[in-house]
Amino acid sequence: MFKPCVVIPVYNHEHAIGAVTQAVLATGLPCVLVDDGSTPQCAQVLDDIAKASPQQIMLVRHAHNQGKGGAVLTGIRHAADAGYTHALQIDADGQHNVADIPRFIEQAAAHPASVIVGYPQYDESVPAVRLYGRYLTHVWVWINTLSLQIKDSMCGFRVYPVAPVLELTKRHRIGSRMDFDTDILVRLSWEGVDMVNVGTRVGYPTDGVSHFRMVLDNVLISRMHATLFFGMLLRAPKLLARKWSRA
Template sequence: MTTPSRSHLVLIPSFNTGPILTETVRAARGAWDPVWVVVDGSTDGSDDAVAAMAAADPGLRLLRLPRNAGKGAALLQGMEAAMSAGFTHALAMDADGQHPSGEIVGMMAASAAAPRALVLGLPVFGPEAPALRVRGRRVSNFWANLETLWAGIGDSLFGFRVYPLAPLAAEMRRTRWMRRYDFDAEAAVRLAWRGLPLINRPVPVRYLAREEGGVSHFRYGRDNLLLTGMHLRLMAGFLLRLPMLAARRLTRPRPAAATLR
């Protein structure tokens, strides 16, 4: 096990993830200490095994929400608790096995070297990745980069990221949005508006088949409608901030974003 960090932790939100949750948590704990799991109103009993693990592992903590509130809401609950415990940064990691635990240390090191930065995982897709999902995210990526005047958001929907907690929590407290599927893209845009440096770090993505325990709560129509409404809201905010964003680009010429390999 690694030496416990006093500043950075791993946050894993989970809703009805099934047995893959235990595998994800075990892999994350093998790479980092501490790891916190936020169970977002699950009804499948998948958190019971994690509760048993946490009872015997001081580096693992389980938080339970009484009802499903969405990924962003679960992460906000975890972030508030983490800040109360003295943590300053959190790596958000999906519970479904897509995000590679082997990249946790590298992501955390990038954050420690640039504490103000938002460290964004840049997905490297394998051949098993659904083509519709891979192509569809390009639309959100275009709008997110337009809304920030190409500040350097490599991928707006990939949730494997290290967030500075204070600025993200402040943004979330100001709005009732960013609670469900809209969280990842809006968080990146709003933190870019705040002027946080953006670091993109390529990481492999694994899409598990159903027989491998893969679980997806993505609903093409519902979630794309949510993203459309989100980008309409963000475009309004972009227009209000356009003079500031343009001035920032002119007065601080630099590459769109740092990319680490």
């Protein structure tokens, strides 16, 4: 059975979430909106969106902000409880190309046991520092997985098979904030879950809101890479044996 839905974590993106949700619903997919402790203004916008499409939208709320990862996992758990087998994660700020959702779902249907991972295709306007910062994370991910299978671990546009994600969270604590997207992909790779990379155009947030904390989140991400590195060392024999058997 293949039954996908969309999960959107929302934290104070009241100016962009309406257009994003409308575009998502136009694809015919149901949607789980997770209000991650937003302001009353954003909460009201989400209430209005949910009331306008009660058959297609499930609205879930955190009383307090738990971070992007916490919101995504809450959405995936609710999707599983509702009988969905796959969850397409997309950001609420409008930076992802919603028109690519059918391509992602098509790949998920063709590879139901894999994670469909978006990798950004930027134009020449992207700041060089942004690309250099991402490339540093790419290198760490390639080291920590002993593989080049993951092209970009930071793009929040992807499709998860629900079952292995929930099984993983029973045994490991996954980063709940800006470390989430990379942490969960590396750990799923360790579990033997394959990755299918899909290129997608990525722009800047349409509402101009970014919740990235320059100092705190960089410290958090650096600590995550260190933790994953030592985890890789413990798993290296198994990872290398799997790689050689596939070769």
